[in-house]
Every structure is written in structure tokens, then in C-alpha cells.
Amino acid sequence: MKFNQLRDFVAVAENGSLRAAARVLGLAQPAITRSIQELEHSLGAQLFVREARGVKLTPIGQEFLVRAMLILGEIRRAREAVNQRQGEVDGELVVGFSSAAHLGILAKILRSFQTRYPNVRLRIIEGFLPTLEAELRNGQVDLYVGPVTERVQPADLQITKLFDNTRVVACRRGHPLINARSVHDLADAAWLTTSITRNAEDELKQVFAEHGLGAPHLVCQCQSAFSVLTVIINTDLLAMMPVQWIESPTVSGFVEQIKLEKAFAAPPIMMVHRPGIGLTPAAEYFSHLVQRVAKSDEIMTDSNHLSVRQF
Structure with missing residues (x-):
């Protein structure tokens, strides 16, 4: 499990589609698709189901979203704490x-x-x-x-x-x-x-x-x-x-x-x-x-x- 996979997963969940997430992150949609597929493979679980206008979280995906957001938040805090203590x-x-x-x-x-x-x-x-x-x-x-x-x-x-x-x-x-x-x-x-x-x-x-x-x-x-x-x-x-x-x-x-x-x-x-x-x-x-x-x-x-x- 990698940082960019968690980032991409949260972006898709928040924006409701792979295309919208790619646009927000400034990445190509195939890269987002590959990232989500690799994350699901590493977890051994399906996180999204496709719908007519995008994707929807599965029950496992909804539970995983809470933990993914927590991890990303702590990474952000850790980075900012180090930078701020170094004077940035x-x-x-x-x-x-x-x-x-x-x-x-x-x-x-x-x-x-x-x-x-x-x-x-x-x-x-x-x-x-x-x-x-x-x-x-x-x-x-x-x-x-x-x-x-x-x-x-x-x-x-x-x-x-x-x-x-x-x-x-x-x-x-x-x-x-x-x-x-x-x-x-x-x-x-x-x-x-x-x-x-x-x-x-x-x-x-x-x-x-x-x-x-x-x-x-x-x-x-x-x-x-x-x-x-x-x-x-x-x-x-x-x-x-x-x-x-x-x-x-x-x-x-x-x-x-x-x-x-x-x-x-x-x-x-x-x-x-x-x-x-x-x-x-x-x-x-x-x-x-x-x-x-x-x-x-x-x-x-x-x-x-x-x-x-x-x-």
C-alpha cells in the first residue's frame, strides 16, 4: 500500500468518479485507474462499484475511507510539524x-x-x-x-x-x-x-x-x-x-x-x-x-x- 494509492482512492471517493479525481489531482485517468486497481489487489477487496455517472463506494470501501483519510491527515501533520519545527x-x-x-x-x-x-x-x-x-x-x-x-x-x-x-x-x-x-x-x-x-x-x-x-x-x-x-x-x-x-x-x-x-x-x-x-x-x-x-x-x-x- 502506497501513499499515492491512498491519495488517489480518497480523491475518487470525494469526487465520485475517476475522471473527476484525475482532473483534481492533475493526473491522467489511466494512472488513477491503475492506482485504484493496485490498491484493491493489495487489499484483496473491491472498494468501488461502477455506476452510470461514476463510481460508488462498497461497504468495505466506506469503512476503508475513514482509515485512509486518517492516515493521510497524519501524514500531512507529520510533514507540517517537521517543516514548522525547522523554521518553515x-x-x-x-x-x-x-x-x-x-x-x-x-x-x-x-x-x-x-x-x-x-x-x-x-x-x-x-x-x-x-x-x-x-x-x-x-x-x-x-x-x-x-x-x-x-x-x-x-x-x-x-x-x-x-x-x-x-x-x-x-x-x-x-x-x-x-x-x-x-x-x-x-x-x-x-x-x-x-x-x-x-x-x-x-x-x-x-x-x-x-x-x-x-x-x-x-x-x-x-x-x-x-x-x-x-x-x-x-x-x-x-x-x-x-x-x-x-x-x-x-x-x-x-x-x-x-x-x-x-x-x-x-x-x-x-x-x-x-x-x-x-x-x-x-x-x-x-x-x-x-x-x-x-x-x-x-x-x-x-x-x-x-x-x-x-x-
Whole structure:
């Protein structure tokens, strides 16, 4: 089994055909075909089946893909670690950030990281741990920074707590309910939701139930920070969001907080990566910056109003 065979196999799997993989890799299609055939011969198993518009992984191929991507990821890290320790500051760092981590941490570390590693390509993915967990395991994502609930803490990943967090009710500037002071005042409001849970409405339903209210009126669900911001500033919908949305200069000019008597606890912000042989020097420095900012006074939560109820 050779490196180029694994590379070619992953390229075919990701692109769905030998021709597309050859185009991406800049190789002739017969070379890709021969590479896959040699790999299948060495494994004694068929990895692909031909279809009308390309190829499809067999069940064995699907299982092998996970391991092949892991091997290629470790080879990439090994090469980059050696180069970076020898003073060659190139390579790639892939990090996943939630919206709270984007607003509360990322903006504060970018300049320092780029100054130290100007030639390391930083690829940033917006998401939550459940959507990035597989990529963390197979090496496609180096680090994740964002909320992690107690119910979702994989034992095979290294998890470092950065800080406890808080949710507040956010709305557009000049919202007619800006002077509300309790959840009861918001009982008839329309809401948008964004969540790391399978059922996005659960977090709001529980808050309403704890105050003796019926189910909230949910009219929109967003999966990206940009979608949330667009909906909030253009409608009267409310959202229960991490406090970083209110504190960040990036969005504070468009969004404000309805200052209820109590804020609400949110899942703590964590940093997650694979344990074992460790991170590349660039990833180590990035994680150091994340932890330094998280421990500084730059990360502020409304602890004086933090609700004792966890949800």
C-alpha cells in the first residue's frame, strides 16, 4: 500500500468518479485507474462499484475511507510539524468555531496567529461539535472551539474547558419589546432558533415551561450566524443567543439585548481535538492563543445575572 494509492482512492471517493479525481489531482485517468486497481489487489477487496455517472463506494470501501483519510491527515501533520519545527512556517490549519467562539475569541487571535505563521493557510468552519465530530476523529479538522453539552462529550477526544457561558434574549435595535423584563412579557413574541441540540426548540420550550408558560411561537430556524443576523435585524423575531452576540463590536450595532431579570445558562465553551501524538506547532500556538484569550478579561459573561438553572 502506497501513499499515492491512498491519495488517489480518497480523491475518487470525494469526487465520485475517476475522471473527476484525475482532473483534481492533475493526473491522467489511466494512472488513477491503475492506482485504484493496485490498491484493491493489495487489499484483496473491491472498494468501488461502477455506476452510470461514476463510481460508488462498497461497504468495505466506506469503512476503508475513514482509515485512509486518517492516515493521510497524519501524514500531512507529520510533514507540517517537521517543516514548522525547522523554521518553515507553511501548511494548513483547519478549525471549527461556533458563532459564540467566532465573536468572542477568533477576532482576538487572528492577528497574532498570522504574524507568527503568515504562510499557514487557516481554514475556518462554522459549526458545532455534533457536525464536526467525525472530521475531528479522521483528521480533517484540527481543532473545535465552541459549546459542548454534558450529554455530548466524546471519551475519545480531548476536551478542555475554556469558560462558562450565558445566553441572553437578542433582538433588532428599536424592537417594540426592548423594555420587557421577564419571560412572561415575551410569551406572545415570535422566535427564531439556532441550537446544538437535535431539536432546536427544546432549549426555549424548557425556559418557557420553567416559567409556567406554554410552548413558544417558533417561526424560523437558522443554521448559520449570518442567517441569524439577517433574520434578527430585518424582523421582530427574538432569539436566545450567547452573550457574545451582544458584546461583540461586529454585530452590536445591529442587535441589542432585552434585559430580563435573569439571563440563562449556556453550555460551556470548550476546545476539542484528537489526543495522541499531538498538534502541529501552528496548531499548538493557535490553541495557546485561544486559551490565553479565554482566560483573560476580554471574555466577559453577564455572571451577575446568570440563572442557576441549567438547560
